[in-house]
Amino acid sequence: MLSSLQHKLYTFIFFIVLIGLPLTVKAQLLGTGKSTTEEAPKVPADSLGRNTPQGTVNGFIKAIAEQNYIRASQYLVLSKRSYRSVKERIRIAQAFQRLLDQNGDILPPSMINNKETGRTDDELAAGIDLVGTITTNNTLINLYVENQTEDDNKPALWQFSDETVNAIANATIGDETILDRILPDVLKERKMAGVPIGHWFVVVVMILVAYMLSWAIISLIGFLIQRFWRKANTEKISAIIDAFTLPARLYMGVLVFVALTQRLGISIIVRQRFSVIIVTIAIVAFLILLWRLTDFISSYSRDRMTLRGRISAISVILFLRRTTKVAIVIIGIIAILGAVGVDVTAGIAALGIGGIALALGAQKTMENFVGSVSLIVDQPIRVGDYCRIGDIKGTVESIGMRSTTLRTAARTIVTIPNAEFAASKIENYTHRDRFLFNPILTFRMETTPDQLRYLLVELRALLYSHPSVVNSSPIVRFKGITADALKVEMTAYIEAANVDDSHEVQEDLLLRILDIIDNSGTGLAYPSQTIYFARDGGNSEEKTAQAEETVKKWKENGELQLPKFDQKRVDELRGMIQYPEEGSVVKPEPNNE
Structure with a gap:
């Protein structure tokens, strides 16, 4: 950031440099205002440059600067007979100049229209343009230029309108200006470019x-x-x-x-x-x-x-800053050239064509850039997230301007263009709040209905009582009978901080499920195509009898928790299982409740 002293110095130098510009740009500023790329006219141009509003104003200013008031009067509509004498024409042109010097204002040349049609986007009638104002005796005189040619096949001829000329001719010219009163005669007599040197x-x-x-x-x-x-x-x-x-x-x-x-x-x-x-x-x-x-x-x-911590967004910010500054420079150059009277229409058209060509050539690059911006703004993924893009799973290592890199489980690096990345379905595993536990168990065909009831109750009790299973109602349902097994599906959600912790809980649940299956006296079904050469011992008669007796007692006491568990029993079961189980090196956390 520049200091205040540097600001003062640079601004002072800027103003001083501007002092010399008027003399060097005289021909350009006070010329006819014709563009260097002006199209060839359909008809011969006016010798005084009155084909456009800008040409008329510039020609009038140039004529009075050369003190050629006869020529200056030709830029005025002198319709009255009394205005046609040479003396009167000179008087009106000099009065016009005097009024402008005292309290008049004309638009800068770049803001005056330079087409034969004049301005068509204002509230004035066609063929009339407002180019300035004069204030005299608290009266405002609008300076209008008007196209005097009514035939479209003839060249336009713009002059200060009859209304404006009449107002100027009848206006009262004030006394000397402040500058005329304070300047010494020597600075008023010597002139440069038609103006007193003072x-x-x-x-x-x-x-x-x-x-x-x-x-x-x-x-x-x-x-x-x-x-x-x-x-x-x-x-x-x-x-x-x-x-x-x-x-x-x-x-x-x-x-x-x-x-x-x-x-x-x-x-x-x-x-x-x-x-x-x-x-x-x-x-x-x-x-x-x-x-x-x-x-x-x-x-x-x-x-x-x-x-x-969004480091990947910084590269986009820096890129946008550079792009914006380049746009500022280009727009500034065009605006300044237009202000000094250079026709920039052809340049803008060339930039437009070049921009289209560049956009077509860099289409993929721009797509990748837009994709990187959308990834940073929407944030479907962040650096360090484990996700799946299509068939690729991996951890996001970086999000760049062109592509995103993933580290797969095989420790390889996969680079995906951001355009493809942003257009794909992104599955983010990192921000899961819970993990699905959904095993499907198949039991032997010899399993009795009471054994199956025992399994359904005990499996549900397991899910209700485990501290790492979400308290929402878990689902354990007898889903069907296949050709070789009885199918039971379990659905629950594990509450864990990360994937590794969820795997530990899932492992514990599966081991306890095996214990429950073993206690029921039945077993998991083998595939029907398996051929057993050893003698099958079949179901345990003792454990089968125990399971049937347990179900019988549940029925007699009205405690069979099917088709769903009683809420009182659910409350009794919560937290009864110790996890990790007794003997584990990981000690269970104390129950705050």
């Missing part, structure tokens, strides 16, 4: 005065903001104030300069030459503001992403 010296002084006043005003405003607004001293607000300081000084300097030159009565010839510079300064100030705001926003966003 006006040029005063303009130089006004540049310095405008700069000093703008610096003082903006410094005072900054001091008051910091004095009465507590947040102004914070790092963020202070950076915003610094970003606005230099552009605000330039804008304020322009406003002060325009106000002073109009108030003092600087010649309209000088002011028109400096109008291009004023517009250029305004454009430069706005570009500086955009540049500094881009730096501030990117720095602020980068710090926020760093604090949040």
